[in-house]
Amino acid sequence: MVNEVSACDQYCLFRTRNREAFAVLATSVREVMPVPNITPIPLSDPLLAGLCHVRNEFLPVVHSDRRNNDIREKQMMVMFSPTGPWGLLVENVLGLAQLEVSLNSVGADGSGLSAAVMGTASHEHEIIRVLDNNTLLQHFERQLRSHWKRINVA
Amino acid sequence: MRLIRLSLLTHFIAAAIGAVGVATCWWTNAQFGIVGAAITVAVILIGGLSWLIARRLVTAISRLDQAVTVDPTTQVSLTGIDEFDTLLNHLRECVQRWTSAAKRSREQAQMLDAVVRRMDRRRINELAGQRGHGAEQLRALLAGIADDADGAIRQILETTAEIHQSTKEISGSSEIRTDAVSKATTYVDQLSNYIDAILRQVELHREQQQGSSSESDAAFERIESLKSVVQRQRSYIEASESKLRTLGDQSREIANIAHTIGEISSRTDMLALNVSIESVRTGESGRGFTVVAEEVRKLAEQAARASREVTSLVESIQMETSSSIKVLSTQRQELDEEQTLLERTNEIVRRMTDSSKSVAGILSDIGQSASNQVRLARDLITSVERISTSSKQERGRAEAVAWATNSLSGFARQIGQALNPLRYEDAGYDVRVTQSESTHSLSSNEHLEDSDHDLQVQSFEPAVAAE
Numbered sequence: 001m002v003n004e005v006s007a008c009d010q011y012c013l014f015r016t017r018n019r020e021a022f023a024v025l026a027t028s029v030r031e032v033m034p035v036p037n038i039t040p041i042p043l044s045d046p047l048l049a050g051l052c053h054v055r056n057e058f059l060p061v062v063h064s065d066r067r068n069n070d071i072r073e074k075q076m077m078v079m080f081s082p083t084g085p086w087g088l089l090v091e092n093v094l095g096l097a098q099l100e101v102s103l104n105s106v107g108a109d110g111s112g113l114s115a116a117v118m119g120t121a122s123h124e125h126e127i128i129r130v131l132d133n134n135t136l137l138q139h140f141e142r143q144l145r146s147h148w149k150r151i152n153v154a
Numbered sequence: 155m156r157l158i159r160l161s162l163l164t165h166f167i168a169a170a171i172g173a174v175g176v177a178t179c180w181w182t183n184a185q186f187g188i189v190g191a192a193i194t195v196a197v198i199l200i201g202g203l204s205w206l207i208a209r210r211l212v213t214a215i216s217r218l219d220q221a222v223t224v225d226p227t228t229q230v231s232l233t234g235i236d237e238f239d240t241l242l243n244h245l246r247e248c249v250q251r252w253t254s255a256a257k258r259s260r261e262q263a264q265m266l267d268a269v270v271r272r273m274d275r276r277r278i279n280e281l282a283g284q285r286g287h288g289a290e291q292l293r294a295l296l297a298g299i300a301d302d303a304d305g306a307i308r309q310i311l312e313t314t315a316e317i318h319q320s321t322k323e324i325s326g327s328s329e330i331r332t333d334a335v336s337k338a339t340t341y342v343d344q345l346s347n348y349i350d351a352i353l354r355q356v357e358l359h360r361e362q363q364q365g366s367s368s369e370s371d372a373a374f375e376r377i378e379s380l381k382s383v384v385q386r387q388r389s390y391i392e393a394s395e396s397k398l399r400t401l402g403d404q405s406r407e408i409a410n411i412a413h414t415i416g417e418i419s420s421r422t423d424m425l426a427l428n429v430s431i432e433s434v435r436t437g438e439s440g441r442g443f444t445v446v447a448e449e450v451r452k453l454a455e456q457a458a459r460a461s462r463e464v465t466s467l468v469e470s471i472q473m474e475t476s477s478s479i480k481v482l483s484t485q486r487q488e489l490d491e492e493q494t495l496l497e498r499t500n501e502i503v504r505r506m507t508d509s510s511k512s513v514a515g516i517l518s519d520i521g522q523s524a525s526n527q528v529r530l531a532r533d534l535i536t537s538v539e540r541i542s543t544s545s546k547q548e549r550g551r552a553e554a555v556a557w558a559t560n561s562l563s564g565f566a567r568q569i570g571q572a573l574n575p576l577r578y579e580d581a582g583y584d585v586r587v588t589q590s591e592s593t594h595s596l597s598s599n600e601h602l603e604d605s606d607h608d609l610q611v612q613s614f615e616p617a618v619a620a621e
Contacts, residue, residue, distance in 0.1 A: 010434045026434040032427050075424070095451070096430050 011101075011121070013094035013128060016064040017073060021128050022113055023099060023121065028133035030078040030085055032093045038071060045147035047140060049089060054078065061087035062140050064113060081137050088136075097123055101130045115139040164204030168197045241548045244324055248555060251320065255313045255562075262306035269299040296576040303573045310566045317559045321552040328549040335542040339535055346531040353524040356517050363514040370507040377500045384496060388489045395482045402475040405468045412464040419457035426451035 011023040012032075033054070038061050040050040049061040049071055061076060073089035099121035113129075116136035121128045175193035273295065429447035433440030 012431065026431050029431050031431065032424055034421075034424070093424075093427060095427060096434065 009098070009101075010096050011099045011128075011130060012077070013097055013123065014064075014075075014077060014090040015092055015094060016113070017091050018065055019091075020113075021094070021123075021126055022064075023097075023123075023128045023130045024077075024079070024133055024136075026096050028080050030080055032075055032077055035071065035073055035076050035089065043148070043151060045144050047143050049087075052076075052087060054087075057085065059085055059087045061089060064088055064090050079133055079137070081134065083137075086137065099123060099128060099130065161204060161208050165201060168200045168204075171200070172197050241544050244548065245551065248317075248320065248324070248551075251313075251317055252555075255310075255317065258306075258309060258313065262303075262310065265302060265306060269302060273299065300573045300576040303569065307566045307570050307573075311563060314559045314563045314566065318556060318563075321555045321559065324552040325549050325556075328545045328552065331545045332542055332549075335538050335545065339538050339542070342531050342535050342538065346528055346535070349524050349527050349531065353521055353528065356521040356524060360514055360517045360521065363510050363517060367507060367510045367514065370503055370510060374500065374503050374507065377496055377503060381493065381496050381500070384489055384493050388486060388493070391482050391486045391489065395479055395486070398475050398479050398482065402472055402479070405471045405475065409465055409468040409472070412461045412468060416458055416461035416465070419454045419461060422454035423451050423458065426454060 010026040012026045012029045013021060013023045015021050036052045036054060038050040038052045041048060047062055049063055051058050052061050053059075059078065063071075064073070071089065073091055075090055075092055077088045077090055077093065078085050079088055101119040101121045103119040104117065113131060113136065116131045116133075116139055117129045118132040118135065119130045121130055172193050175189060175196075179189045426447040429450070430444050433443035433447060436443070
């Protein structure tokens with residue numbers, strides 16, 4: 001499921017640990033906060049950093065970069081989803097910006113955040129890849145399920 | 155007798171002065187009492203002075219007599235000086251020999267007197283009528299007298315030869331002693347010069363030691379001032395180090411505060427971002443919040459930038475502070491080493507000062523000893539000169555004795571020649587006393603060896619009968 005986006009919506013720009021810049025719709029972000037205490041979940045895919053407790057809610061937290069499983073990110077973006085909020089660990093949030101997004105077909109065959117890229121934009125002489133929030137969540141869910149299936153937990 | 159005459163003469167002079175005084179008073183009608191008292195005092199003084207001189211002369215004569223009449227076999231120390239005592243003993247031996255010679259001469263004179271009296275008795279007997287064999291008896295008697303006289307003359311000549319030999323020995327030893335005294339005087343003079351040179355060197359070294367001692371004191375004072383300067387510098391460095399450490403602590407606190415400010419600005423930035431996100435989600439009604447959040451975010455960024463700059467400055471200050479603390483610590487260590495070196499130098503200078511003081515004391519002692527040696531050397535020169543004078547006097551006396559023995563030998567020769575007619579001419583003995591140089595005469599300034607009075611007693615050679 002792809003959110004309907006206009007060409008000049010506000011986007012929240014962030015950077016991962018490998019210095020790649022991404023953007024998501026600002027309306028899909030609930031808040032930005034420092035990385036709280038995260039409790040790892042056993043027998044889960046390394047993509048899942050664990051669970052955290054924020055404002056009386058337990059949120060699942062995932063890494064933005066699969067290659068770095070240890071938690072070294074400085075900030076966490078709390079994202080909205082139909083199943084509830086979830087956390088995405090990023091290096092830092094650059095801010096909000098209006099982007100002119102050239103939409104692409106969603107590359108479901110990618111890995112990591114690239115699997116949820118719905119378009120690209122240019123901001124301050126830098127190419128920003130725009131992500132779809134729901135596609136990203138579905139991608140993470142698939143990754144987790146396949147992992148649990150692989151280890152016969154589910 | 156001369157002393158008595160001298161005493162009488164002085165008394166007579168005193169009486170004459172008294173008489174002249176009385177006569178003068180009488181003729182000038184002066185006050186008789188005052189003039190008489192003055193005359194009396196003058197007479198008493200003159201009499202006492204003459205009595206004192208006579209007493210001293212008698213004492214001196216008795217001492218000389220005592221020195222001469224001491225037994226020559228006993229070595230007596232009269233003056234305390236070996237050379238004088240030796241000379242005096244030689245003189246006493248000569249006097250003793252002369253005394254024994256005079257005694258023998260008196261005995262021989264008595265024997266001659268007895269022979270003459272016996273001849274007189276025989277002449278009386280001959281005149282009394284014993285005329286039968288008188289001529290033969292007289293000749294025999296005269297021959298016997300001549301024999302006795304020869305014996306006496308031989309003894310006189312032997313004694314004279316002994317005296318002459320002794321005087322030669324005395325003269326020779328006196329000359330040797332004179333030479334030795336001259337050499338000893340020269341040596342002592344050289345020794346005195348050497349000691350004077352040593353004394354001058356000692357004085358020079360003592361002055362140098364005093365100069366070095368004052369320099370050591372100055373060096374000691376400079377070292378003390380350097381020590382105080384080093385101590386002051388060390389206290390300054392410690393104070394600077396303490397202040398720098400305090401500055402480092404304060405800068406660290408500033409860095410912490412700047413870090414806190416940075417965190418606050420980061421949180422503010424994040425808060426502004428969340429406000430922006432919230433205003434975007436709100437839609438058109440939240441657009442004003444977006445502007446405010448953007449301004450807050452800019453302020454937060456400025457605060458973060460300022461905080462980073464402060465942190466950078468504080469870090470550079472901390473680096474400079476730690477570097478300065480290291481430099482000060484190094485300087486403090488060097489000052490500690492300098493202070494240790496100064497302590498050692500101070501100790502060395504103190505030892506040098508002590509040793510120079512002890513050397514100055516030793517030099518002072520050496521100078522005192524050298525002065526004493528110079529004084530003793532001068533006294534020794536004086537004693538040696540006295541010995542030389544005494545040797546010369548002894549030599550003069552020996553020459554006088556030689557003259558006397560020469561005269562005595564001539565007298566004995568004359569006696570022998572006078573007795574020659576009394577001997578048997580056919581079977582008697584001829585006593586001939588010869589003098590190799592009978593015409594030689596000694597002058598007072600000639601050496602005894604040069605006179606060469608070979609007084610020889612030729613043995614009684616059998617007279618060759620002429621017939």
